[in-house]
Amino acid sequence: MLTQTVVFAAGCVVATLAVGAAFAVLLTRVGKWPRLILMFSALGAWAAPAMTGATVWMFLFDTNLGLVNDVLGMDGHNWMYDKWPAFALVGAVVVWHSFPFVMITLYAGIQAIPTSVLEAARLDGAGTWATFRRVMLPMLRPVLTIVVIQSVIWDFKVFTQVYVMTAGGGIAGQNLTLNVYAYQQAFSAEDYSLGAAIGVVMTLLLVVVTAFYIRALRRTGEGL
Amino acid sequence: MKIRRWALLAVSGAVLAAASACAPGTAAKSEPKKDEQTGTVKVWLYNEAKPEPKTKVVDAAVAEFKAQHPGVTVEVSYIPTDAGPRAEKMKGAFNDPNSAPDVVEFGNTDLFGYVAAGGLADIGADLAGWSEAGDLPKDLKDTALVNGVQYGMPWWLGIRSLYYRTDVFTELGIKPPTSYAELVEAATKVRAAKPDLFGIAVGGKYTFGALPFVWAAGGDLATQQGQAYTAAVGSPQAQAGVKAYTDLFTKDICPAEQCVDMTGGKTVEAFAAGKAGMAILPNSSRSAVEAGAVKDKYGVVPLPGTAPGSIAPAFSGGNDLGVMKSSPHRSLAVDFIKLLAGKKYQLQMFDAMGNLPTLASARADVVAKDAFLKPFMQTLDAGTRFVPKDAAWAKIDAQTVVPTMLQKVITGKADVAGATSEAATAMNAAFSGK
Numbered sequence: 073m074l075t076q077t078v079v080f081a082a083g084c085v086v087a088t089l090a091v092g093a094a095f096a097v098l099l100t101r102v103g104k105w106p107r108l109i110l111m112f113s114a115l116g117a118w119a120a121p122a123m124t125g126a127t128v129w130m131f132l133f134d135t136n137l138g139l140v141n142d143v144l145g146m147d148g149h150n151w152m153y154d155k156w157p158a159f160a161l162v163g164a165v166v167v168w169h170s171f172p173f174v175m176i177t178l179y180a181g182i183q184a185i186p187t188s189v190l191e192a193a194r195l196d197g198a199g200t201w202a203t204f205r206r207v208m209l210p211m212l213r214p215v216l217t218i219v220v221i222q223s224v225i226w227d228f229k230v231f232t233q234v235y236v237m238t239a240g241g242g243i244a245g246q247n248l249t250l251n252v253y254a255y256q257q258a259f260s261a262e263d264y265s266l267g268a269a270i271g272v273v274m275t276l277l278l279v280v281v282t283a284f285y286i287r288a289l290r291r292t293g294e295g296l
Numbered sequence: 297m298k299i300r301r302w303a304l305l306a307v308s309g310a311v312l313a314a315a316s317a318c319a320p321g322t323a324a325k326s327e328p329k330k331d332e333q334t335g336t337v338k339v340w341l342y343n344e345a346k347p348e349p350k351t352k353v354v355d356a357a358v359a360e361f362k363a364q365h366p367g368v369t370v371e372v373s374y375i376p377t378d379a380g381p382r383a384e385k386m387k388g389a390f391n392d393p394n395s396a397p398d399v400v401e402f403g404n405t406d407l408f409g410y411v412a413a414g415g416l417a418d419i420g421a422d423l424a425g426w427s428e429a430g431d432l433p434k435d436l437k438d439t440a441l442v443n444g445v446q447y448g449m450p451w452w453l454g455i456r457s458l459y460y461r462t463d464v465f466t467e468l469g470i471k472p473p474t475s476y477a478e479l480v481e482a483a484t485k486v487r488a489a490k491p492d493l494f495g496i497a498v499g500g501k502y503t504f505g506a507l508p509f510v511w512a513a514g515g516d517l518a519t520q521q522g523q524a525y526t527a528a529v530g531s532p533q534a535q536a537g538v539k540a541y542t543d544l545f546t547k548d549i550c551p552a553e554q555c556v557d558m559t560g561g562k563t564v565e566a567f568a569a570g571k572a573g574m575a576i577l578p579n580s581s582r583s584a585v586e587a588g589a590v591k592d593k594y595g596v597v598p599l600p601g602t603a604p605g606s607i608a609p610a611f612s613g614g615n616d617l618g619v620m621k622s623s624p625h626r627s628l629a630v631d632f633i634k635l636l637a638g639k640k641y642q643l644q645m646f647d648a649m650g651n652l653p654t655l656a657s658a659r660a661d662v663v664a665k666d667a668f669l670k671p672f673m674q675t676l677d678a679g680t681r682f683v684p685k686d687a688a689w690a691k692i693d694a695q696t697v698v699p700t701m702l703q704k705v706i707t708g709k710a711d712v713a714g715a716t717s718e719a720a721t722a723m724n725a726a727f728s729g730k
Contacts, residue, residue: 135553135554136554148551148553148554149553150553150554150556150557152557153556153707155550183311201489237582239557240696241696242501242709243556243557243703243707244699244703244704244709245696245700256694256695260694260695261691261694261695262383262690262691265689288537
């Protein structure tokens with residue numbers, strides 16, 4: 073269960089960052105109106121309560137009556153039947169809920185890079201990739217750090233989407249993550265001590281992950 | 297930097313300490329010394345999807361009770377029936393006598409957890425002297441006994457039988473099944489002729505739909521020795537029952553992908569919407585089915601057992617009324633139960649809600665005037681079974697041990713032997729209080 077929690081969270085973090093970064097770059101490249109529309113729709117996803125979002129997505133992916141199955145012509149296909157497709161679907165909803173934060177933060181970071189610096193880089197003969205890697209990335213690092221740590225913490229403890237979409241852990245408990253398991257032990261089975269212990273273990277894991285990350289950053293000479 | 301780090305540690309430490317201090321305690325429950333004959337009797341009953349029929353009958357009972365007991369008022373509250381909120385409400389009532397009711401309604405499988413928590417009063421002596429006590433059959437009374445002490449008065453019953461589509465069966469020339477083999481055959485025929493119907497709607501999360509198959513095969517969830525239970529779900533008989541139920545989850549009857557995560561409630565919906573040829577539903581699902589697309593197009597027979605002509609033992613479901621141990625109006629509370637669970641109001645509850653009476657004479661009355669109940673009576677007379685009468689059942693139920701076992705077999709993640717032995721291990725851990 074620890075493995076699948078970590079893999080699921082890691083997948084969500086990577087996907088959230090990738091999607092968020094891609095949209096942030098897109099925002100800097102498009103005109104005013106597309107940018108506004110993109111911003112508004114992303115903010116809409118961000119503003120949607122996790123419960124509502126998860127429930128609506130489950131309507132779309134319903135086995136017997138869902139729109140997705142109807143469009144794809146695969147009536148009766150159960151998206152939650154196998155473990156990893158189920159995780160992927162839940163992950164998609166988690167990403168959908170959390171990428172706007174990454175997008176807006178990174179967009180702000182990119183906008184904050186003075187154009188004079190980029191111009192200077194170009195005059196020095198740096199290509200797009202070199203500009204990105206050697207100029208933009210170092211300048212974005214503080215923002216990236218916050219975004220990564222936030223995402224790791226959010227995705228590791230994501231509860232609502234997993235609990236709602238898999239109806240409390242999926243078929244035969246195949247989609248249990250640590251904190252859904254903690255909830256079940258503590259509040260359903262009334263085993264408060266075990267639930268609390270799982271919670272403490274999760275906190276410790278997060279502290280360790282965060283500590284390593286901050287140490288790695290300091291080694292490369294960057295403070296938080 | 298260093299100072300900040302220590303501050304961070306201190307803060308997180310404080311937060312952890314505060315969080316752990318919030319764990320609910322279990323206060324010692326003691327019986328109050330007083331038994332007041334006046335004042336307010338507080339009653340908690342289950343809320344219903346359609347509350348009016350129930351509140352009407354209860355209001356009439358309250359009016360009669362007040363007329364009999366001058367100077368007494370009755371305050372009825374309707375509490376949520378979802379497992380989580382309900383459990384929290386009851387836990388709160390056990391720990392805080394001041395906000396606790398005097399009389400409570402509860403599901404008969406909840407009784408053992410409540411008794412283990414020390415929340416319910418022994419009402420055996422009070423009911424023994426009641427004129428209608430002899431009308432309550434022993435097997436029903438037994439469902440409210442823990443170690444020989446009676447903690448509840450069975451108020452109404454829920455018995456499951458096999459609903460089937462009369463129009464589809466007539467069209468295809470099938471007779472209602474009288475054995476497991478015929479059930480499989482009928483279900484396969486229905487789905488073959490009508491591919492958008494489940495042959496029989498069964499669910500991987502429908503514990504009380506699966507248990508009759510286990511009992512029919514001669515197995516059980518657990519066996520009792522003295523006061524201790526041991527899981528028996530790994531026995532060859534129980535395995536045969538689990539296999540019989542999970543064998544229904546095939547493309548030709550109820551496809552695993554669609555049926556593996558169905559609950560009992562979902563099977564009601566599927567049958568009522570005309571999406572299933574058969575379903576294992578309680579008598580109380582009648583109104584839901586009548587309100588659906590299959591009104592007047594269904595019949596009910598007892599769920600067949602393994603041998604031809606036999607009836608699979610059904611789960612003896614239903615709700616009880618009990619008195620809280622903390623009640624300061626104990627005698628009045630028992631009197632109110634005697635009134636509300638007496639024949640007069642059991643009959644009225646049947647007329648209003650379709651709740652099957654627990655008192656034998658009341659049941660005979662309603663069966664005589666309503667032919668719909670006949671198959672449920674046959675099932676009841678053939679003998680009903682019950683879940684382990686142990687506080688651990690609440691935990692086994694909450695940990696979804698049985699649905700997990702069924703789903704593992706249905707999805708092929710484990711074979712019957714593996715899934716049942718895993719379930720047995722989980723149950724034994726719960727029975728031994730781990």
